Amino acid sequence: xxxxxxxxxxxxYNKNSNIDLLSLEFNLKDxxxxxxxxxxxxxxxxSSLNCQRKFSLIFLENEIxxxxxxxxxCIITNxxxxxxxxxxxxxxxxxxxxxxxxxxxxxxxxxxxxxxxDDEFLLKNNSFISKFADIADTALIANNCVIGKGVxxxxxxxxxxxxxxxxxxxxxxxxxxxxxxxxxxxxxxxLKNMGSKNLLPQIGIxxxxxxxxxxxxxxxxxxxxxxxxxxxxxxxxxxxxxxxNVVVGNFACIAAQSGISGSVxxxxxxxxxxxxxxxxxxxxxxxxxxxxxxxxTKNIKSNSIVAGFPAIDIKDWKKxxxxxxxxxxx
Amino acid sequence: xxxxxxxxxxxxYNKNSNIDLLSLEFNLKDxxxxxxxxxxxxxxxxSSLNCQRKFSLIFLENEIxxxxxxxxxCIITNxxxxxxxxxxxxxxxxxxxxxxxxxxxxxxxxxxxxxxxDDEFLLKNNSFISKFADIADTALIANNCVIGKGVxxxxxxxxxxxxxxxxxxxxxxxxxxxxxxxxxxxxxxxLKNMGSKNLLPQIGIxxxxxxxxxxxxxxxxxxxxxxxxxxxxxxxxxxxxxxxNVVVGNFACIAAQSGISGSVxxxxxxxxxxxxxxxxxxxxxxxxxxxxxxxxTKNIKSNSIVAGFPAIDIKDWKKxxxxxxxxxxx
Amino acid sequence: xxxxxxxxxxxxYNKNSNIDLLSLEFNLKDxxxxxxxxxxxxxxxxSSLNCQRKFSLIFLENEIxxxxxxxxxCIITNxxxxxxxxxxxxxxxxxxxxxxxxxxxxxxxxxxxxxxxDDEFLLKNNSFISKFADIADTALIANNCVIGKGVxxxxxxxxxxxxxxxxxxxxxxxxxxxxxxxxxxxxxxxLKNMGSKNLLPQIGIxxxxxxxxxxxxxxxxxxxxxxxxxxxxxxxxxxxxxxxNVVVGNFACIAAQSGISGSVxxxxxxxxxxxxxxxxxxxxxxxxxxxxxxxxTKNIKSNSIVAGFPAIDIKDWKKxxxxxxxxxxx
Numbered sequence: 001x002x003x004x005x006x007x008x009x010x011x012x013y014n015k016n017s018n019i020d021l022l023s024l025e026f027n028l029k030d031x032x033x034x035x036x037x038x039x040x041x042x043x044x045x046x047s048s049l050n051c052q053r054k055f056s057l058i059f060l061e062n063e064i065x066x067x068x069x070x071x072x073x074c075i076i077t078n079x080x081x082x083x084x085x086x087x088x089x090x091x092x093x094x095x096x097x098x099x100x101x102x103x104x105x106x107x108x109x110x111x112x113x114x115x116x117x118d119d120e121f122l123l124k125n126n127s128f129i130s131k132f133a134d135i136a137d138t139a140l141i142a143n144n145c146v147i148g149k150g151v152x153x154x155x156x157x158x159x160x161x162x163x164x165x166x167x168x169x170x171x172x173x174x175x176x177x178x179x180x181x182x183x184x185x186x187x188x189x190x191l192k193n194m195g196s197k198n199l200l201p202q203i204g205i206x207x208x209x210x211x212x213x214x215x216x217x218x219x220x221x222x223x224x225x226x227x228x229x230x231x232x233x234x235x236x237x238x239x240x241x242x243x244x245n246v247v248v249g250n251f252a253c254i255a256a257q258s259g260i261s262g263s264v265x266x267x268x269x270x271x272x273x274x275x276x277x278x279x280x281x282x283x284x285x286x287x288x289x290x291x292x293x294x295x296x297t298k299n300i301k302s303n304s305i306v307a308g309f310p311a312i313d314i315k316d317w318k319k320x321x322x323x324x325x326x327x328x329x330x
Numbered sequence: 331x332x333x334x335x336x337x338x339x340x341x342x343y344n345k346n347s348n349i350d351l352l353s354l355e356f357n358l359k360d361x362x363x364x365x366x367x368x369x370x371x372x373x374x375x376x377s378s379l380n381c382q383r384k385f386s387l388i389f390l391e392n393e394i395x396x397x398x399x400x401x402x403x404c405i406i407t408n409x410x411x412x413x414x415x416x417x418x419x420x421x422x423x424x425x426x427x428x429x430x431x432x433x434x435x436x437x438x439x440x441x442x443x444x445x446x447x448d449d450e451f452l453l454k455n456n457s458f459i460s461k462f463a464d465i466a467d468t469a470l471i472a473n474n475c476v477i478g479k480g481v482x483x484x485x486x487x488x489x490x491x492x493x494x495x496x497x498x499x500x501x502x503x504x505x506x507x508x509x510x511x512x513x514x515x516x517x518x519x520x521l522k523n524m525g526s527k528n529l530l531p532q533i534g535i536x537x538x539x540x541x542x543x544x545x546x547x548x549x550x551x552x553x554x555x556x557x558x559x560x561x562x563x564x565x566x567x568x569x570x571x572x573x574x575n576v577v578v579g580n581f582a583c584i585a586a587q588s589g590i591s592g593s594v595x596x597x598x599x600x601x602x603x604x605x606x607x608x609x610x611x612x613x614x615x616x617x618x619x620x621x622x623x624x625x626x627t628k629n630i631k632s633n634s635i636v637a638g639f640p641a642i643d644i645k646d647w648k649k650x651x652x653x654x655x656x657x658x659x660x
Numbered sequence: 661x662x663x664x665x666x667x668x669x670x671x672x673y674n675k676n677s678n679i680d681l682l683s684l685e686f687n688l689k690d691x692x693x694x695x696x697x698x699x700x701x702x703x704x705x706x707s708s709l710n711c712q713r714k715f716s717l718i719f720l721e722n723e724i725x726x727x728x729x730x731x732x733x734c735i736i737t738n739x740x741x742x743x744x745x746x747x748x749x750x751x752x753x754x755x756x757x758x759x760x761x762x763x764x765x766x767x768x769x770x771x772x773x774x775x776x777x778d779d780e781f782l783l784k785n786n787s788f789i790s791k792f793a794d795i796a797d798t799a800l801i802a803n804n805c806v807i808g809k810g811v812x813x814x815x816x817x818x819x820x821x822x823x824x825x826x827x828x829x830x831x832x833x834x835x836x837x838x839x840x841x842x843x844x845x846x847x848x849x850x851l852k853n854m855g856s857k858n859l860l861p862q863i864g865i866x867x868x869x870x871x872x873x874x875x876x877x878x879x880x881x882x883x884x885x886x887x888x889x890x891x892x893x894x895x896x897x898x899x900x901x902x903x904x905n906v907v908v909g910n911f912a913c914i915a916a917q918s919g920i921s922g923s924v925x926x927x928x929x930x931x932x933x934x935x936x937x938x939x940x941x942x943x944x945x946x947x948x949x950x951x952x953x954x955x956x957t958k959n960i961k962s963n964s965i966v967a968g969f970p971a972i973d974i975k976d977w978k979k980x981x982x983x984x985x986x987x988x989x990x
Contacts, residue, residue, distance in 0.1 A: 128786055144474050164838040215549070217899075219877050295953045323989070328650035470775055473781065488774075488777075505856040509879075542855060568844075586901045
């Protein structure tokens with residue numbers, strides 16, 4: 001659903017123009033092992049497994065079926081068998097896919113983990129608002145906020161004090177409470193190549209849908225390539241962390257100090273108790289309730305109630321706690 | 331004790347004047363089913379189960395014995411049997427008590443989850459301080475703070491950088507460390523009616539008593555109607571969340587990343603280890619120690635030491651852990 | 661290693677000059693029981709168990725072997741047997757060691773938990789930067805930051821928005837993300853003497869080594885006397901708390917909402933899952949992996965993988981979880 005939301009990446013991340021597939025090679029000699037370019041184009045965007053875009057690059061470690069005209073995409077891969085597949089018109093074979101991602105993206109896009117990043121701010125009503133942000137007239141922004149370039153804030157939003165919003169689209173009627181950070185970099189890196197100079201560039205955005213409330217001191221990280229999405233009519237308490245690429249459906253209720261790891265997909269009507277956590281890359285159905293302090297480590301079917309760590313059906317968890325009491329300490 | 335602290339709500343929340351009981355009906359036709367008004371008065375305040383105030387409204391789902399002259403209070407209830415009770419002189423029968431609370435309070439008071447909220451700030455020593463705040467001459471306020479209307483800050487307080495304080499009374503000799511938020515909205519809403527436009531108005535305050543220390547990046551939410559209270563001589567570490575209506579006694583020591591859910595009442599001399607959590611609406615006695623990472627789900631008697639989730643007597647918890655080792659994995 | 665990093669304390673904490681050992685007594689009559697001063701000197705620094713410095717005071721509750729010329733140090737102790745040991749040339753016998761630490765340090769140093777603390781800021785590119793900070797020309801500082809006196813920020817650092825940095829040395833190529841607080845006071849106090857007026861002065865610093873990344877809304881507290889250290893090439897996610905005196909080695913990877921309690925020492929190549937916690941004063945070897953939501957309560961040997969609370973070998977933890985399923989609820 002929401003991963004289909006279109007956005008213009010270049011509004012958030014200035015693009016170095018005139019980079020086409022044939023020119024990608026410069027400075028990348030150690031990284032690029034081989035390439036086949038049959039239909040050259042100027043690189044206009046980046047694709048992901050979830051969303052393929054025209055005139056873009058896609059980084060592939062495994063073969064997938066692409067939803068796009070193969071002339072309009074260029075694959076970067078570290079897998080020889082993918083490179084050798086004749087059906088790909090434009091493909092680059094690299095030694096290290098993460099290093100290639102880092103070097104190539106940093107050549108094309110400027111983002112706030114690079115020193116070349118730049119923005120221009122106007123001080124409006126005690127907050128710094130980018131000249132290149134698009135704020136509805138009816139949105140209220142309190143003091144000491146920073147609203148970065150490309151950010152869109154919809155009608156009737158209330159942005160409280162000391163809030164940082166970057167690389168994000170905020171729909172109508174959203175409230176964001178004090179000292180919250182929306183759209184900062186996801187925690188994306190290669191364990192084999194750590195540190196600030198080696199971050200995997202995070203060039204996606206955050207999208208907060210209509211009528212949603214975000215508490216104080218929360219962090220909602222932008223996606224690596226696509227969208228970190230929070231659905232409509234959702235309620236997020238204080239000190240909640242939502243990592244990059246997460247999708248939370250409509251009518252979510254997430255209590256304080258919960259954390260949702262990268263790339264988790266959650267359906268509608270989640271209820272999550274305080275201090276609960278979700279392991280990365282899992283899928284949670286609709287109408288799921290997660291008890292406080294749970295650690296959800298696996299996919300959860302719709303209409304479930306889970307508790308504990310690892311989180312199990314709450315009826316099983318209660319049985320376990322009764323057994324613990326009977327056999328363990330009484 | 332502390333719930334008896336008096337405060338003037340209108341200092342924090344501008345009141346739309348001239349709303350009396352008889353005039354409540356306008357625009358509320360769908361909400362108000364019936365009413366009996368025998369002693370009309372201009373609405374001057376809001377009462378709660380804990381604290382009844384003169385010339386106020388009180389929202390009741392269950393019958394309670396009110397401590398106030400019944401002529402000086404008007405009950406709003408969704409229970410027919412309460413409405414029909416002859417002893418109440420002023421009573422309004424509504425379909426949906428939460429909706430009535432939201433609509434009526436938003437008609438009477440202005441707060442920072444409404445777009446009509448307004449304040450006027452002066453830039454003093456690099457912080458934005460409301461013209462309507464009352465800051466002791468001997469209080470220090472560092473940079474980039476926001477101190478909202480009605481806020482009182484006592485003698486010799488130190489407010490560090492990027493702190494937001496709204497709707498709060500800070501006693502003497504309190505230190506509040508960097509990037510902490512005091513007095514933002516509690517997480518109050520109706521699960522059947524979610525989202526920013528449907529918040530249950532939070533029109534209470536936070537009261538931090540003397541000689542208390544609050545760490546960095548904490549969130550202490552204001553009460554819904556009364557006071558979120560932190561007692562004297564308390565020590566609160568970083569990234570701690572204290573929800574609306576919580577009462578913490580004197581000499582509390584709360585380690586980092588702990589969370590206390592809404593309406594919890596805690597006695598004096600609490601010691602809480604890091605990352606512990608307290609479920610909502612429970613009561614904790616005096617001299618209670620909660621081990622790190624505990625999840626306290628039930629009332630705890632004075633002079634207890636508890637651990638685990640759900641938290642149990644620490645001796646039982648240790649037995650359990652020995653049994654786990656013996657039977658579970660050794 | 662890192663505890664050997666030298667720093668000039670007086671750059672961060674203005675020192676009241678001309679206090680020598682003989683003059684220590686004023687106003688401390690109730691605290692000082694007896695003293696022997698054979699080689700008087702002006703007090704130039706404070707020592708700790710880990711690091712002894714010339715012309716300093718050291719507060720000792722237990723006898724240790726000091727690595728420094730005994731003429732150049734003055735011991736403050738509450739232990740009669742230490743006081744009576746003839747080998748110490750300069751020694752002061754006190755009733756209450758914590759009270760003595762508080763009173764003496766507050767007499768010598770000014771820090772930001774005292775009302776006498778002062779700094780002078782310039783507004784540069786929308787941030788408040790102390791006149792007495794040392795920022796590399798190539799470092800970027802975004803909006804609404806506060807950089808305090810003595811702070812050093814190395815080459816090519818990126819400090820994002822609303823960041824507070826005090827009492828810290830930031831090496832080259834460090835990125836610190838939005839709304840994070842570095843170098844605020846450690847949670848140091850005496851449970852017998854609580855509250856803001858009785859804090860044990862925190863006069864150490866934070867040292868963030870090269871090429872390290874710190875996420876948003878984190879708190880890294882300065883040491884009590886020495887250095888809270890984060891090693892090179894480390895990656896720290898959002899909402900992480902690192903307490904005073906902690907040492908984290910190089911190549912650490914710490915996921916969101918983790919907390920490391922005071923004085924924990926961690927080797928290189930830590931991987932810590934989200935929401936995990938470390939009890940105070942423990943030692944963790946190299947190449948240790950801590951599963952998400954773990955609570956590490958004891959020293960951990962190098963090359964271990966642990967999980968659970970209290971954290972045990974992950975193989976044992978998995979056995980336990982299988983047993984729980986078999987016997988507990990299936």
